[in-house]
Amino acid sequence: MPYTESIRYLKGVGPKKEEVFKRIGVSTIADLLRYFPFRYEDRRNVKKIQDLKEDEFAVIKGKVVARRLKKIPYYVKATRVRDILEIAVSDRSGILLCTWFNQGYLYDSIQPDGTVIIYGKPKKYEGKMKMIAPEFETFEEDNESLNLGRIVSIYPTTRSLTQRFIRKTVSAAFGAAKTKLVDPLPFDIRDKKNLPNIVKSMEGMHFPLSFEDARLARERFIFEELFFSQILVYLRKAKHRMQKSIVLKVSEQLISKLKSNLNFSLTASQNTVLREILADLEKPYPMHRLLQGDVGCGKTVVSAFAFGVCVSCGYQAAFMVPTEILAYQHKETFEKFFNGLGYRIEVLVSSLSAKEIEKIHKDLKEGLIDIIVGTHALIEAKLEFKNLAFTAIDEQHKFGVAQRALLPQKGNNPHYLVMSATPIPRSLALSLYGDLDLSIIKDLPQGRIIPKTIWIKEEKRSWAYDFMKTKLKEGRQGYIIYPVIEESEDEDLKSLELMSKELKKEFVPYQTAIFHGKLKSEEKLTVIKKFQQKEINLLISTTVIEVGVNIENATVMLVENPERFGLAQLHQLRGRIQRANFEPTFIILSKDELPEDVTVRLKAIEASSDGFKIAEEDLNLRGPGDFFGHMQHGLPDLKIANPLRDLEILKEARSFAYNVIKEDPYLEKKNHKPIRDHLDFWFDTNTDLALSK
Ligand code: ADP
Ligand code: MG
Secondary structure, eight states: OGGGSBGGGSTTOOHHHHHHHHHTTOOBHHHHHTOOOSEEEEOSSEEOGGGOOTTOOEEEEEEEEEEEEEEOOTTOTTOOOOEEEEEEEEOSSOEEEEEEESOGGGGGGSOTTOEEEEEEOEEEETTEEEEESOEEEEOOSSOOTTTSSSEEEEOOOOTTSOHHHHHHHHHHHHHHHGGGOOOSSOHHHHHHHTOOOHHHHHHHHHSOSSHHHHHHHHHHHHHHHHHHHHHHHHHHHHHHHHSOOOOOOOOHHHHHHHHHHSSSOOOHHHHHHHHHHHHHHTSSSOOEEEEEEOTTSOHHHHHHHHHHHHHHTTOEEEEEOSSHHHHHHHHHHHHHHTTTSOOOEEEEOTTSOHHHHHHHHHHHHTTOOSEEEESGGGGOTTOOOSSEEEEEESSGGGSOHHHHHHTGGGSSSOEEEEEESSOOOHHHHHHHTTTSEEEEEOSOOTTOOOOEEEEEEGGGHHHHHHHHHHHHHTTOEEEEEOSBSSOOSSOOOOBHHHHHHHHHHHTTTSOEEEEOTTSOHHHHHHHHHHHHTTSOSEEEEOGGGGTTOOOTTEEEEEEEOGGGSOHHHHHHHHHTTOSSSSOOEEEEEEOSSOOHHHHHHHHHHHHOOOHHHHHHHHHHHHOHHHHHHHHTOSSOOOSSOOTTTTHHHHHHHHHHHHHHHHHOTTOOSGGGHHHHHHHHHHSOHHHHSOOOO
16 A cells, blocks of 8 residues: 555655655655645746736746855844845846845755746836745756646745655655545545545645635645544543542532631632532542643642542542642642641652652552652652542643653542643633643632733843832842853853842842752752741742742742743743732843844733733744644644634534544444544554553
8 A cells, every 4th residue: 555655665755855754754655645735836827027017926937147146244243134145037028136135055056047937026126126035946847747837835845855856756646645545534524514535635735726726625634633633532531431430529518628728718710610620529430630720820729629538538649740849839738728637748859868758658658648749759660559549730731741641540540630820712722632621710819910011121120120129128029030040151141140149239138049940959948938938038040930839928020031931931930929919010121132023922921911811822923833732732743733723623623523432432333444544544542542442
């Protein structure tokens, strides 16, 4: 079956090209056919140069009559241009000038006297038609049917693979596989959705005869991609539901008692979410739930109730968190919360002595510890529990998929709750986290004041210091955040080490201290403790405090080089000062000159403090690949679908997938065989999913 065969067997693909293709993720014919163009060029009408119209995209075929590469000496600082490549192309009707900036490497590929195809938007300069940075290809006499006189596909590529070579190879692959392509989408679904079949779609994607062809084909593959991601989601879900859980009976008396231990009452959404979680604990299959909510909305306390239920039923519970500081912080919170109940709560982190660790391991195995809060140390292979029934993971995005999966494996199908402060819209989250049920805390505790965000440049540094001093004088505490600990040679980043000396003097008589990942564990704990007890007024830190640290009296933060941080990270940092009912101020001090994308980012953080909005903006700015990659949801990468843009298709795909799995959870039916085959072919379904009984 040619579909699975290496592209090596295609004409023109030698070992060298095979290697280059491999680097862009293409090894087989199947891969190549699904290596989709990202746009098209309309080359149906080749224009004469004399007929060019300003601002209208056009294709020109002509001879290179002159070429010139101008290098700009490095000491000409006023411009970012390093070189200018210019060519003149003639088609007898006229002359077209083309210019590229900083693409001097193209020089050698444009042969004088060679024929080229130019695609771009002409502009008139001093009476002459000119194109700035147009697309170009060298024209070869043989087989131009793919490259000219039609709508032409443009692929993502590297320098060593030309567009025309990709086109030629895809064409060969399509020719070889065409008659053997099996449509992975069942006919009835395609029919209902009015989607073209696989052969038509492949053709429309790579070699469309009209833009409508291309659009339909793309829509089909977007649907297909999302449909299969949702099939995977429902298969996983089905697998969870087949597991038998430890049923944890919820005692309402306990819930009331715990609520009365709090010096606040839960918000409406905290209560809703709490009920969703408690209901799960009583179900015959294990909870598998994601708890989303903006920074500071109070996720910890909600999870704490579930810990209480678990222990009150006589079982053990584990809480995995990304940092040691957080582990100790949660332990303390829990100890207050469970005051008087006699639960034994311990911390397990790798910085403990071997003896301490050994003792905790032993006590966990014997069931002497009720709640263990820890870092990665909790998923160490030799750690065993006596009867683990509830597991939770805080700041889940800080862990890899595999790491997260290890925690529940420490028990016999324990309940599993993951928490995230990177909230994304519900419909998106449902589809992307898929196999997890979803709870969202939508509100913040009453009285919380949204931080004021102020973006300043270097000239206002002393203003920022003065502002912070007034806050410290009022009795509040503050943070100053640096992107790096030590000065590095070539970067003009502010470093913590260097600045902390200055700051110490600047902020006399206030107490400052430094805090970063390279401090010893004990030192870290001491510093945080002192900060908590207000012995330190100003903490000079790296982003290690980004994660979950909860110091209510700290209400002002200055971030240096905010251009170095992503949106989510800045929002997390800002979350540190929004912990109680004092007015918080978040100051970002950027370089004077910034690239466009950074400006957009900093403006976004200035404009909104709503985590949901920030996440959406982040998604828009970074694009789905990067954004969702970072969320590590454990689903295959999306290549052409963008869940935000394609949300409606996603919802539909989800509902089709739901029906398929509901009707046929093992994909045994004849009309579902192509689905099953497609899964087996593209995904590691056997190890991952309950496709076999
Ligand atoms: P996050 O959701 O970011 O993990 P935390 O769980 O750390 O937030 O909670 C932040 C702070 O808000 C904690 O000090 C917590 O005690 C407090 N808190 C939580 N819920 C409420 C509430 N309903 N009313 C007032 N304060 C609350
Ligand atoms: Mg938290």
